[in-house]
Amino acid sequence: MNVKHLFPGLRNFRAYLNTASAGFLPLTALKRSMDFLSYLTDFREGVDSVDFLDKEIMENVLEEGKRLLRTDRENLTLTIQTTEGLRRLLLSIEPKKSMNIISFDMEFPSLSCLLKSYGQRYNLELRVIKNRNGWYYLEDIEKLVDDNTFAIIGSSVQWISGQRMNLRELSRIAHEHGAWVIVDAVQHLGNLILYPEKEGVDAVIAGGEKWLLNPSVGSGLMYVSNALIEEASPIAGLLNMKSPVGEWSSWWGMPEKDPWGNFDFRSDARKLDFGGGPPYLLATTLWGALEVINEIGIEKIERHNTNLAGRIKDEILGLGLEIIGGEDWEKS
Known part of the structure; x- marks a missing residue:
């Protein structure tokens, strides 16, 4: 299947090997977003209805996410790139004081900054796994996990070494001690297979800017397990709650509505949504990119x-250079 015509940016390069930094936006994403902007400009029916736009846009982009991750749509929602989703998720689950978090010494700085801040807020111990020649080993991780571990939080594909972490074993180790596994998958999703339920992880967050082909858009995808959805206690906004009468459009027109009344949280991953109107423009752009990936x-x-x-590894070794990590990296 030839899709080069969908990526006009390729004309600027003889070869492009930097998707780990920024992916190309496909024309399918441009069309989805332009169609939506045209719809807004014309101010057609439903332009101000979250019920209508959820059906027309959110359900479709989450359906494409469902295909990619082989999960249920109810376990998916959107994020603004990676860090915002991680922050929103972490702030919805409150650890006990003096628990610990496990992470890795070569993580991207946005993750380390987030975990340091989170750890300070809740008086958590940060246990940082040291790499060995750029690589991480399960035995080193297992030594630091105990019954006081709140979560293992790290990248499923490391941004420096490219190591693909053994998520199934990480999940086993964590869950034996009652800990969560929360994955930064920005270097993974759209690049390599990742089926969260098969791996046993509790959350996957991936910004769209790299392998999901949404550079500088601000989009992202978040998976949350059923157990973590139930555990999460986010700050309530209106639209991450259930409408009291089925659809919000009907509720807005009710003279007797009580804005100070009690609302129940949604029971799906969108319980973790912002609470205001969803970022539909970001959603349309991600939708168009996911269509290409799934096709x-x-x-x-x-x-x-x-x-x-x-092939690149063989060329590097043929030049007498060294690579960091294990020789069996393809099977990692």
Whole structure:
């Protein structure tokens, strides 16, 4: 399947190997967003209705996310890139004081800043796994996890080494001690297969700017397990709650509505939404990119990317240079 025509930015390069920094926006994403902006400009029916726009946009982008992650749509919602989703999720779950968080010494600085701040707020101990020649080993992680561990939080694909973490084993180790596994998947989702329920992780957050082909858009995708949805206690806004009468459009027209009344949280991952109107423009752009990824198929994308990385590794070694990490990185 040839999709080069969908990426006019490729004309500026002989070869592009920097998607780990910024992916190309496909024309499908441009069309989705332009169609939506045209719809807003014309101010057509439903332009001011979250009920209508949720059906027309949110349900469709989350359906594409469902295809990519092989999960239920109810376990998905959107985020603004990666850090905002991680922050929103973490602030919805309150650890006990003096618990600990496990992370890794080569994480992207936005994650380390977030965890340091979160740890200070809740008086948590940060236990940072040290790499060995750029690589992480399960035995080193297992030594630091105990019954007082709140969560293992880190990248499923490391941004410096490219190591693909063994999420299934990380989940086993964490869950044996009652800890959560929260994954920064910005270098993973759209690049390699990631099925959260198969891996047993509790949350996956990935900004769209890299392998999800939404550079500088501000989009992102978040998966939350059923257990974590139930545990989460976010700050309530109106639109992460259930409408008292089925649809919000009907509620707004009720003279007897009580803005100070009691509302129940949504029972799906959108319980973690902002609480105000969803970012529909970001959603349309992500929708158009996910369509391309799903049309190609993540299994095919993974094979291509892994083979390409192997060729690059062979060329590097052939030049007498060294690579960090294990020799069996393809199987990591």
